[in-house]
Amino acid sequence: MTLQPQVKYRNDYLPTPFLVDRVDLKFDIEDELTRVSSRLVINRNEAAAHSADLVLDGSARLTGVVLDGQTLGPDRYLLGEDTLTVKDVPDSFILEIETELSPASNTSLMGLYASNGNLFTQCEPEGFRKITYYMDRPDVMAKFTTTIVADKVKFPAMLSNGNKVGEGMVDKKRRWVKWVDPYRKPSYLFAMVAGKLTALKDKFVTMSGRTVALEIWTEPADQDKVVFAMEAVKHAMKWDEERFGLEYDLDIYMIVAVGDFNMGAMENKGLNIFNTKYVLARQETATDVDFEGVEAVIAHEYFHNWTGNRVTCRDWFQLSLKEGLTVFRDQEFSADMTSRAVKRIEDVQGLRAMQFPEDAGPTAHPIRPDSYIEMNNFYTMTVYEKGAEVVRMYQTLLGRDGFRKGMDLYFKRHDGHAVTCDDFRAAMADANDVDLEQFALWYSQAGTPVLDVKGQYDAAARTYRLDVCQSCSSTPGQSDKLPMHIPLALGLLGSDGQDLPLKLAGEAEAGATTRVLDVKRAEESFLFLDVPSEPVPSLLREFSAPVRLNVDLTDVQLAFLMAHDSDAFARWEAGQMLSQRVLRQLVADHQAGRALALPAHFTAAFAAVLKDSLADPAFKALMLGLPSEGEMLEWFDAADPACNHLVREFVLKQLAQALRGEWRQTFELNQTREYRPEDAGRRTLKNHALAMLSRLDDAWPLEAAKSQCLHADNMSDQMGALLALRDSDAAERADCLAAFADRWIGDPLVMDKYFALLASSQIPSALEHVQSALAHPAFSIKNPNKVYALLRTFGRNMAHFHAADGSGYRFMADQVLAVDALNPSVASRLVAAFNRWKKVEPQRRALMKAELERLAAAKLSKDVFEIVSKNLEQA
Numbered sequence: 001m002t003l004q005p006q007v008k009y010r011n012d013y014l015p016t017p018f019l020v021d022r023v024d025l026k027f028d029i030e031d032e033l034t035r036v037s038s039r040l041v042i043n044r045n046e047a048a049a050h051s052a053d054l055v056l057d058g059s060a061r062l063t064g065v066v067l068d069g070q071t072l073g074p075d076r077y078l079l080g081e082d083t084l085t086v087k088d089v090p091d092s093f094i095l096e097i098e099t100e101l102s103p104a105s106n107t108s109l110m111g112l113y114a115s116n117g118n119l120f121t122q123c124e125p126e127g128f129r130k131i132t133y134y135m136d137r138p139d140v141m142a143k144f145t146t147t148i149v150a151d152k153v154k155f156p157a158m159l160s161n162g163n164k165v166g167e168g169m170v171d172k173k174r175r176w177v178k179w180v181d182p183y184r185k186p187s188y189l190f191a192m193v194a195g196k197l198t199a200l201k202d203k204f205v206t207m208s209g210r211t212v213a214l215e216i217w218t219e220p221a222d223q224d225k226v227v228f229a230m231e232a233v234k235h236a237m238k239w240d241e242e243r244f245g246l247e248y249d250l251d252i253y254m255i256v257a258v259g260d261f262n263m264g265a266m267e268n269k270g271l272n273i274f275n276t277k278y279v280l281a282r283q284e285t286a287t288d289v290d291f292e293g294v295e296a297v298i299a300h301e302y303f304h305n306w307t308g309n310r311v312t313c314r315d316w317f318q319l320s321l322k323e324g325l326t327v328f329r330d331q332e333f334s335a336d337m338t339s340r341a342v343k344r345i346e347d348v349q350g351l352r353a354m355q356f357p358e359d360a361g362p363t364a365h366p367i368r369p370d371s372y373i374e375m376n377n378f379y380t381m382t383v384y385e386k387g388a389e390v391v392r393m394y395q396t397l398l399g400r401d402g403f404r405k406g407m408d409l410y411f412k413r414h415d416g417h418a419v420t421c422d423d424f425r426a427a428m429a430d431a432n433d434v435d436l437e438q439f440a441l442w443y444s445q446a447g448t449p450v451l452d453v454k455g456q457y458d459a460a461a462r463t464y465r466l467d468v469c470q471s472c473s474s475t476p477g478q479s480d481k482l483p484m485h486i487p488l489a490l491g492l493l494g495s496d497g498q499d500l501p502l503k504l505a506g507e508a509e510a511g512a513t514t515r516v517l518d519v520k521r522a523e524e525s526f527l528f529l530d531v532p533s534e535p536v537p538s539l540l541r542e543f544s545a546p547v548r549l550n551v552d553l554t555d556v557q558l559a560f561l562m563a564h565d566s567d568a569f570a571r572w573e574a575g576q577m578l579s580q581r582v583l584r585q586l587v588a589d590h591q592a593g594r595a596l597a598l599p600a601h602f603t604a605a606f607a608a609v610l611k612d613s614l615a616d617p618a619f620k621a622l623m624l625g626l627p628s629e630g631e632m633l634e635w636f637d638a639a640d641p642a643c644n645h646l647v648r649e650f651v652l653k654q655l656a657q658a659l660r661g662e663w664r665q666t667f668e669l670n671q672t673r674e675y676r677p678e679d680a681g682r683r684t685l686k687n688h689a690l691a692m693l694s695r696l697d698d699a700w701p702l703e704a705a706k707s708q709c710l711h712a713d714n715m716s717d718q719m720g721a722l723l724a725l726r727d728s729d730a731a732e733r734a735d736c737l738a739a740f741a742d743r744w745i746g747d748p749l750v751m752d753k754y755f756a757l758l759a760s761s762q763i764p765s766a767l768e769h770v771q772s773a774l775a776h777p778a779f780s781i782k783n784p785n786k787v788y789a790l791l792r793t794f795g796r797n798m799a800h801f802h803a804a805d806g807s808g809y810r811f812m813a814d815q816v817l818a819v820d821a822l823n824p825s826v827a828s829r830l831v832a833a834f835n836r837w838k839k840v841e842p843q844r845r846a847l848m849k850a851e852l853e854r855l856a857a858a859k860l861s862k863d864v865f866e867i868v869s870k871n872l873e874q875a
């Protein structure tokens with residue numbers, strides 16, 4: 001990269017000098033070429049500074065510009081690399097623009113592109129400018145119509161936003177269809193699809209009695225895999241009416257599945273476009289986790305219709321306004337559809353594994369960033385998942401009803417507008433008459449806050465004092481952090497394991513057994529009265545804030561919480577703390593050359609969980625899981641991934657051996673005869689037990705896994721078996737993998753699982769297998785799902801990506817370059833594997849840095865450039 005790409009700053013926001021009232025688009029689709037005509041009704045924006053010229057964003061091949069009926073010569077406009085400036089325009093005018101696109105050669109999958117011969121668009125955040133010239137920013141909201149003209153046989157489906165208002169034949173072969181979207185929207189919500197697709201059709205009657213047509217479009221061969229997605233749509237529609245009073249607003253709601261897609265899905269108005277991964281699901285090809293993913297993403301995109309589309313973002317720095325809120329909404333929906341406790345723990349696991357490292361690394365940013373080079377780089381775990389935690393904290397502070405009041409006011413004030421995160425916070429504050437000034441820091445400060453908590457019991461006074469101290473490490477560009485407003489939910493357990501009613505100093509009576517404390521200062525103390533004996537504190541119940549918690553509890557107290565805490569999250573968390581303590585100690589032992597030995601109390605705690613016959617199996621499986629190797633990397637300043645791996649494997653093997661009988665019993669007791677969706681938890685627990693047993697030197701678990709793999713009637717059990725075999729050097733592994741690939745070669749989504757199994761394996765030859773998979777007939781470097789399955793998974797394979805000889809790093813850097821030449825947004829997600837280079841021990845650190853420097857010297861997209869340069873800036 002010779003030219004330094006331009007940095008955009010949040011504080012530079014200015015309204016546009018012009019606004020667009022109407023956009024009439026026409027797509028004329030031919031074999032190699034698509035011609036796009038756009039007719040814009042433009043008016044001067046009285047609220048903005050005057051400008052004689054109109055500047056539009058765009059990079060498509062321009063074939064014509066007409067202003068108020070007059071074709072403009074090149075003297076009247078200036079075509080830059082990514083702008084079109086029309087000189088000296090009147091106050092109100094009609095601008096007609098013609099462009100020509102070659103969708104088949106668009107490998108970026110942004111703008112208009114082809115996938116398996118069909119055409120799709122992806123516009124968020126800045127793809128519309130690859131289609132035509134426009135003020136391509138979210139605060140320009142216009143009414144759109146779309147006319148599509150194409151061969152009726154090659155493109156029987158012709159879809160766009162809004163309601164279909166007409167269709168007909170242009171000549172014998174070519175058909176036209178016209179769509180009108182009555183709602184104003186920004187260009188990023190535009191969508192057009194044309195292709196050989198068919199639909200499953202259904203309907204939904206809204207709470208006010210309107211009938212909405214529902215359609216899920218796929219390639220014909222996939223129509224047998226959309227029944228579950230259709231049910232999910234209806235559940236989501238109903239849930240949003242009941243929980244938030246929000247109703248769908250068009251006559252038709254369409255979902256289209258496409259196999260080539262950069263992310264999960266896209267909430268285009270009335271026409272959501274989905275990665276097949278989040279639509280297609282039936283028991284033979286999708287795991288229980290896949291089903292949950294489909295339900296969650298379907299809900300997420302549907303919920304965007306209000307949080308994102310009806311009320312949108314003023315500028316891209318406000319992305320969390322729609323994403324954090326919509327993730328929170330989909331999390332709540334999933335909690336209501338499945339198990340609230342399990343869902344919460346899974347979400348926290350994801351946050352810790354992916355967002356905490358991001359927040360501690362070179363690309364750390366607040367949920368509302370201050371600057372970016374490439375907006376696509378900011379669809380991050382921080383904006384989405386930490387953003388959702390921030391929204392959740394409003395609900396924790398205000399209660400469900402208070403939160404709902406805030407939401408109602410937000411829609412009342414801002415429906416049809418493009419607004420900011422501050423507007424959302426103001427609605428929450430005003431609707432509840434509370435002060436949320438300090439809470440604003442959650443939007444501006446990056447980094448994970450740390451809470452250090454100490455408890456002290458005074459037997460004579462019968463009081464319990466909690467001393468809470470908050471801090472936050474510096475992050476790039478932010479060294480001094482201010483104390484935040486942190487809701488700390490807690491309970492106190494009496495010696496019988498029951499919750500004590502809590503009475504804070506100054507209160508007359510004891511009340512609830514869970515309280516939310518407002519932690520606002522750097523150091524704060526809370527005094528509880530009438531505490532009969534020394535309690536065990538249960539802190540951060542339901543994970544009430546996205547913080548790291550340090551608390552001085554003994555191993556015995558942690559085991560007590562694991563057994564008794566009434567809050568499921570806190571029970572699980574106590575187990576995680578205990579595991580962390582053991583793993584850290586063993587890492588220290590190993591590094592000091594001491595022999596490794598697993599403490600007996602740890603095995604006993606696991607045994608107690610395994611023997612608990614009352615617990616929900618899905619929860620039990622979570623209780624039996626250790627923190628991941630990725631998480632372990634974060635615990636040390638000069639982490640040794642090999643040592644972490646060895647220690648974690650040691651613990652797993654010891655637990656497998658010591659509790660061999662219990663694991664076996666768990667495996668047997670949770671067998672399910674025929675497939676029922678509601679047995680998901682039992683399948684998870686059974687397969688967890690199988691994976692543990694396969695660590696033993698016994699032959700039967702491998703045989704059992706092989707038999708399960710070959711005979712299971714559902715994908716969860718096939719994958720469960722393959723995961724149990726994945727790291728084994730026994731013949732069963734190779735046999736089963738080969739049989740699996742043979743059986744599923746024609747199913748791209750299942751082949752993604754196959755590639756992910758190769759890339760996550762711990763066997764010594766894992767990298768070789770990944771390298772040869774690049775040439776597998778089912779692999780394509782142009783397909784994002786394949787790249788994520790094989791290459792991103794490999795980047796998370798702690799043992800092999802971090803191989804001591806640097807082979808993993810070299811391989812990954814080569815792949816980043818190969819992908820970057822085709823699809824910068826996907827490449828940029830791969831290169832993130834290097835983000836923790838400063839965390840690892842010096843030898844690997846040097847190897848990683850050398851690869852980053854090699855990348856920096858190459859010709860890079862601005863996407864990858866931004867990530868690589870942020871990594872090297874911290875050197």
Ligand code: B3K
Pocket residue numbers: 124125263265266267300301304323376379825
């Ligand atoms: N809003 C889209 C994400 C677009 C990402 C562009 N790189 C999907 C979602 O969050 O629902």
Ligand code: ZN
Pocket residue numbers: 300304322323326
């Ligand atoms: Zn979203």
